[in-house]
Amino acid sequence: MEATVTTANNEKTWGGGNEPMGASYGKLMMWFFIVSDALTFSGFLAAYGFSRFKFIQTWPLADEVFTHFPFLHGVSAPMYYVALMTFILIFSSVTMVLAVDAGHQMKKDKVALYMFLTIIGGLIFVGSQAWEWKNFIKGEYGAVETTGGSLLQFVDKEGHRVALEDFAAKLPVEREQLSRDKGKWFMDESAIPAYTVAEVQAGFKAHPEVLIRIETLNKDKKKIILSREDSQTRLDQAKIVIEGANLTHNEYGSKLFADFFFFITGFHGFHVFSGIVINIIIFFNVLLGTYEKRGSYEMVEKVGLYWHFVDLVWVFVFTFFYLV
């Protein structure tokens, strides 16, 4: 290991001229920040791992949750969209490192161009994430939650998912959404699902081909499908109808899955967003010639470190939310 002793040379020891570990002050501080931020994300992902191990037999299958691709309605395309997002982020990392490289050669126009491309890549990524969230929140098939908090999903005889709207009965019950202006006090409620529990139960009776799939995984790592009789028994315990996902309910399975998904991808998305803002600031500084005057493009290098770190985090989020 190289020693970092202060040798008595002509550099000032306290004026910033001395560079411990051979990195400038700014770069070293960026590394400090990255290490602490990396530990924060590790903490989140480890907590996610804890919750997942706790509910390992009932955890949702990511392949069934994230199946959307733009302009391909009704086509099940697991992984493709998130793979695309990953490529976009890796590519924006490449343009960033090219900007740093151009900065070393003091080529202002090239730095500006690559910074611009990096910003565009980041914006596309954040937009894609918003679209992913939209689909996740909206949901696809709908499900029913029992009094015990377990989730019941509906499948046909072949095991394909069935949406609530395909079989639920229409009963003449009118239920009014409680909003602020109708309440006696400051009262309102979240949006009422399109179907009531009674409608789902009646529809289930009328469609003998519909079966219930529970959250538990069998030996082949597939969700267990109940027989018609067991399905009926479980459906009698139904309490609420769930469409889509939010922080308290989740039609895909374990509630914690949605919580961690929102929290971790949200926190990462926030990092991407702040990265874009910082990149824009640096981009304008490049255009104004600030670094040209300063004689060094080290600032580009520093934001580059942050941007690559965001990419690095995504690599892990991608693995633990979508692959494993």
Add this chain to the structure above:
Amino acid sequence: MSHEHVSNTKRIWTVFGLLSLITTVEVAFGIIRPDALAMHTFITMSLLNWLFIILTLVKAYYIVWAFMHMEGEKKVLRNAVVFPLVFLVCYLLFILLTEGDYVFEVFKNSTIKWNF
């Protein structure tokens, strides 16, 4: 060294190709999920998951070493960043995952049930 300002665009594109290749392989395995890998376990985890995690670490290595230019930094900086992270993350994972698995076993085997 970090202060030799030579252009290394060739290396950047090579690393980009490598990262893309690894991601493609990961996605392909994620879609196919071959039973040969998904059903066999090694130290309580399926071979497929081991593959994903190892490929992820390879990607992380290339991002940090090539893009964040860690390979050009001094050894002391490399160690100061990598060792605390690796140690703390392994420690945290060991504790939390062991505990998570223990809670799972309790709910599964004892009279306490979360899912009724």
